Ligand SMILES: Cc1cc2nc3c(=O)[nH]c(=O)nc-3n(C[C@H](O)[C@H](O)[C@H](O)COP(=O)(O)OP(=O)(O)OC[C@H]3O[C@@H](n4cnc5c(N)ncnc54)[C@H](O)[C@@H]3O)c2cc1C
Ligand SMILES: Cc1ncc(C[n+]2csc(CCOP(=O)(O)OP(=O)(O)O)c2C)c(N)n1
Ligand code: SF4
Ligand code: SF4
């Protein structure tokens with residue numbers, strides 16, 4: 001299959017991401033989808049560094065750098081100020097990491113979502129606090145290695161279901177996307193742009209350093225996350241209507257886990273448990289798509 | 295692009311910190327320790343095609359509905375897309391990487407589809423320049439015509455001399471029209487003539503035409519084929535009702551009235567035997583094929599064997615003739631003996647050994663001998679060396695006489711139409727090199743496609759053509775994430791009762807929908823098809839899309855060498871190099 005993406009480019013080279021990082025790719029694709037009339041709010045995270053230091057910026061739209069926990073409330077404020085100026089054309093986007101979203105930023109995000117403030121919130125999820133050296137977050141997968149969950153001291157809690165939490169705020173649109181599926185991601189952003197209210201995009205962005213993979217494997221591994229159903233691509237409209245947007249192949253999770261150093265310590269039994277968890281959650285998602293609550 | 299921004303004093307800085315420069319000053323290319331580069335490689339199908347057709351290139355164009363361009367891509371290498379799209383034994387398909395995924399590409403059917411869409415060429419079809427040198431080609435089979443065509447396209451004045459009243463060689467007088475309709479052959483020969491080739495029929499070298507007559511030519515290419523039927527060397531071969539398969543096919547193909555009996559035995563297991571039997575069936579006879587080895591050793595192409603079986607033709611294996619018995623000078627019976635397979639012979643096949651006392655007789659009223667063909671070399675002057683009943687040539691198709699070249703069935707044991715076309719092309723290149731005083735060996739080396747002797751005329755003629763590394767892409771080197779399983783689209787065939795009543799074409803070709811569906815199945819192994827994955831996934835905006843021959847370039851000022859472009863290229867059209875320290 002051939003992938004089609006818009007040719008317009010609002011990002012330039014020379015940015016500071018590690019080789020093979022999924023985040024700048026995600027931002028580049030997002031800007032292709034959203035266009036020039038966009039403001040990006042970036043709280044503390046790898047992306048704060050990647051886009052470049054003052055007085056430089058690797059992207060062609062305004063960035064507002066904000067404190068770690070304030071992505072959503074800053075976006076709310078910028079939206080309010082644009083509204084007061086009568087600017088309804090500019091799209092306000094918050095671009096935060098998983099730590100900045102699942103953990104420290106959840107208060108501001110939940111408040112904004114409850115008010116249905118009008119912005120797109122993109123959580124670029126690399127499944128740990130990467131910028132400070134791979135500490136676990138509540139987005140870190142069950143049993144994954146991080147520097148704060150070393151081998152022998154595993155993370156025994158599952159990844160937080162942020163999509164469900166956001167959808168249950170009753171927001172108009174929530175979608176899970178992945179940089180290995182650019183067309184799907186861009187399609188979701190274009191759809192989100194046409195909706196008013198809080199729109200949440202959960203974007204999986206591979207991190208070669210933190211996932212312990214080679215730089216050339218990041219797209220391959222991100223793709224496997226989707227194909228194994230570990231990270232399904234779907235959307236939830238109006239907090240209720242679930243739709244799977246890409247039918248995964250259902251590759252065994254082992255193929256995904258064994259590619260990554262952060263899962264290298266897993267036993268056969270642990271892999272089997274992860275497979276069961278993935279299957280169970282997939283079934284739940286399918287039931288929700290069919291409109292059967294569970 | 296903004297360079298460095300320097301504030302000399304605080305008052306120059308903006309009141310609030312607003313960035314005004316981009317990051318282009320930051321040459322992240324210095325981070326790189328591996329270097330990606332665009333490098334098309336050799337597709338296995340292309341390497342396996344003796345005629346050297348650039349398969350993914352033409353199939354890609356079919357997929358875009360650009361049929362005439364696809365046709366021109368094939369014609370760059372071979373003047374016979376319509377012929378090969380019907381009778382080629384398609385070794386390309388046996389090497390297609392898609393076999394390891396689902397089913398091989400229907401390359402042969404697509405080639406035919408392309409040819410069937412093509413308009414006739416206008417006379418005076420464009421050639422590259424004009425040269426005054428004249429070249430003679432003897433024999434108008436696929437080998438001779440391929441050589442003549444390629445030379446004419448290079449601008450030479452080429453005359454083909456053909457002994458028979460019609461041109462085409464085995465395509466004309468061997469292969470029956472149920473496999474290769476004569477109008478298809480006529481069209482492609484007319485196209486060759488439109489490129490400036492002159493064909494003189496009824497001109498037999500060694501008859502009215504002599505080697506002396508050819509001395510006025512700069513070079514001579516001999517391609518007279520292998521038309522002498524091997525004898526069985528058993529008693530009774532001169533009885534009435536006994537004849538050779540090749541004679542029978544020639545008479546049928548030239549429209550002569552032929553009479554075959556009811557009970558017809560055909561001896562042999564090659565294409566001639568199969569075609570003779572199938573022709574007999576269409577003339578109302580009841581053919582029985584006798585072959586002295588087993589199905590495995592049979593030299594006829596699989597497809598032809600299975601079509602013959604579909605048509606109800608019986609093939610008996612491990613049977614050898616011992617005597618032809620006649621009454622009043624006419625054949626009535628054939629005595630045979632059963633065989634078993636012994637050790638390997640010089641061809642690597644197992645040798646048939648008669649089983650003592652297993653003789654039996656068959657009632658026959660016609661016996662067709664098709665036990666192989668040899669070249670007739672009696673017209674050759676003595677200084678042209680012959681070895682093992684074939685003209686011996688060097689890698690550049692040159693005989694022991696300097697200005698005389700040879701190819702096709704008369705010089706090789708690879709006796710197929712595609713090989714004949716390839717040998718003709720090789721000779722054309724070699725002749726051009728000799729005339730223009732270029733080193734043949736190094737030229738041939740530089741235009742190889744894979745290691746089987748396939749050559750690329752596109753490479754020979756064009757300096758700008760994107761170079762391909764000789765590395766043949768293996769299935770394991772593809773990134774299958776971007777392909778989907780899809781069924782092979784195969785040509786339909788006429789139902790048996792319809793096809794055996796006359797000589798109409800058995801295979802009906804692909805519909806346009808089928809061709810389009812089939813074309814998009816091709817992986818385009820090793821050959822960039824512009825899918826843009828490298829551009830799409832580069833996190834560092836370092837893939838630059840260009841128009842022209844080279845579609846993509848890497849911006850080494852910024853490429854960090856992550857290798858994603860290489861990994862996500864579905865077809866291995868990028869390679870990795872170590873970064874120079
Ligand atoms: C019955 C049959 C069926 C076949 N089917 C297939 C098939 O389906 N697919 C496939 O790939 N291959 C097939 N082959 C093999 C293929 O046809 C040959 O390998 C190929 O035609 C060889 O080409 P050529 O140009 O060397 O010789 P030819 O095609 O034999 O042409 C030689 C030409 O030279 C002419 N000639 C001979 N002597 C002289 C002379 N002294 N002066 C002037 N002209 C002369 C002949 O009349 C003839 O026209 C088949 C062969 C036979 C016999
Ligand atoms: C209040 C506060 N605490 C801690 C930090 C240090 N800090 C900067 S970035 C970061 C990690 C961010 O992780 P995540 O949000 O997942 O983004 P990533 O870097 O992984 O993209 C931390 C802890 C901070 N800047 N502010
Ligand atoms: S998939 Fe296409 S390019 Fe690859 S071997 Fe088959 S026909 Fe050739
Ligand atoms: S994807 Fe981009 S940065 Fe990575 S190796 Fe290729 S050109 Fe360089």
Ligand code: SF4
Nearest residue numbers: 822825826827828863
């Ligand atoms: S990824 Fe696509 S566009 Fe890039 S080199 Fe490979 S085939 Fe060509």
Ligand SMILES: [Mg+2]
Nearest residue numbers: 097098128130
């Ligand atoms: Mg993170």
